Amino acid sequence: MTPTELEAHIAELPKVLLHDHLDGGLRPQTVIELAADAGHELPTQDSAALADWFEDAADSGSLVRYLETFDHTIAVMQTADALRRVAREAVLDLAADGVVYAEQRWAPEQHLTRGLSLQETVDAVQAGIVEGTALAAEQGRTIRVGQLVTAMRHADRWQEIAELAVANRDNGVVGFDIAGAEDGFPPSRHPEIWRYLAENDFPTTIHAGEAAGVESIREAVHLGQADRLGHGARIVEDIAFDAEAGTATFGRLAHWVRDHQVTLELCPCSNLQTGVAETIRDHPITRLKELDFAVTLNTDNRLMSRTSMTNEMTRLVHEAGWTIDDLADVTITAAWSAFVHHDERRALVDDVILPGYQKIEGAQL
Structure with missing residues (x-):
């Protein structure tokens, strides 16, 4: 299968997404409508211009x-209705993108200002x-989504948030994370x-x-004792590459x-903005995958x-020469790394992916 042929099929491939922030995936028009309700001033009231603003502001090369x-x-996102709407739309947008399993991470402590x-x-x-x-199912799309409850690094509520996560393990919460600076x-x-x-x-x-x-x-x-690393790209700093000899120590x-x-x-795309890499071709994901690390692909x-x-x-595919086997590998790795039980992971791989x-x-897996 040529890259051009593969690109034509990517939208229909089943996908698994482990690293996606709920507060980083809002629809621009939703931001505008919720901001009006909250009395929050935005850089613009035009949805297309707002989408441009978010991308440009994030594209600074600085994580801060x-x-x-x-x-x-x-x-x-400070009311129950707003949180419910954002979560609902995130599920629908992911399902429309072919995602069959996702984990949405977010920090409850950041959503308390309105009581x-x-x-x-x-x-x-x-x-x-x-x-x-349920709405995705009505549209003929099957997706499963879990919550990753996150504590903010700079705050001192880690124990409280961890207890919240554990208390809700039967209420949709599948794991714990720390994020921020x-x-x-x-x-x-x-x-x-x-x-x-x-x-x-x-x-x-x-993270x-x-x-x-x-x-x-x-x-x-x-x-x-992390089961997974949020990003983890800079593990390459502990690997010495000899381009001439084609070796890695x-x-x-x-x-x-x-x-x-x-x-x-x-x-990858997020990491271009935060300065981890300058191009998709140079991003560590390809090299780490070739070295048999447990690599997954995510949106952030x-x-x-x-x-x-x-x-x-x-x-x-277009910029780093990935094949359908590469895409299958990272998708299967993500499924086996999901925060669900072993039999559920196996069913996800065998019955869906x-x-x-x-x-x-042309796919020979």
Whole structure:
């Protein structure tokens, strides 16, 4: 199958998305309408111009500047109705993109300014997910979505948020995360939280290896006992490449991450904006995949990066020479890394992903 032929089929391929922020995927028109209700001032009232503004503001090469764009989206997500709507629309947009399994991460502590309790925010998001799943089914699309409850690194509510996540494990929450400014706010800020999560057999992913490097990853996998790394791209800093000899020499941490198949939640388009890489061709995702790391493909923030899973896949095919086998590999790895039980992962791979890929003429998996 040629790249051109493959690109024509990418939209219909089943996709698995592990790293997608709820507050980074709003529809521009939804932001405008919710901002009017909240009395929040936006840079523009035109949906197309607002989409341009988010992309341009995020496209600064700085993670700190990138995170500032969330001031607007979080501001309009402060009521139960707003949270429910955003979650519902996220599910519908992902399903329309061919996503069959997704985990939506978000920080409940950022949605309390208009009187909601932490539990009420989780309930509202879950209601939206349920509504969106049902509406997608009516449209002939099957999707399953779980919540990843996130604590903000710079705040000191990690224990409270972890307890919230564990308390809602039967209410749609599938895992725990920490996010926000990575450099200067390591997992060791609150070491007791990781013991609590482990004692409760609760899945964990930690943002690491995006704005900070190897030491951030080391704490995430050893102290935080992370099942997955949010991004993790900078693990390449622990690998010495000899282009002339065509060899790669691993440091001890790189060996550990690969040997234990710690899942990397890589987000190419977003990483171009935050300065992890300059081009899709140069992004570490291809090299790490070739070295047999547990690589997955993700969107991160669909609004800020103006992206989708179809776009991420298409750019890798067009700009980095990926094949249908490459796309299948990262999709299957993502399915096996999902925060659901083993039999559910197997069913996702055997009953949904493989049949979906095998429908594509010329695919030999």
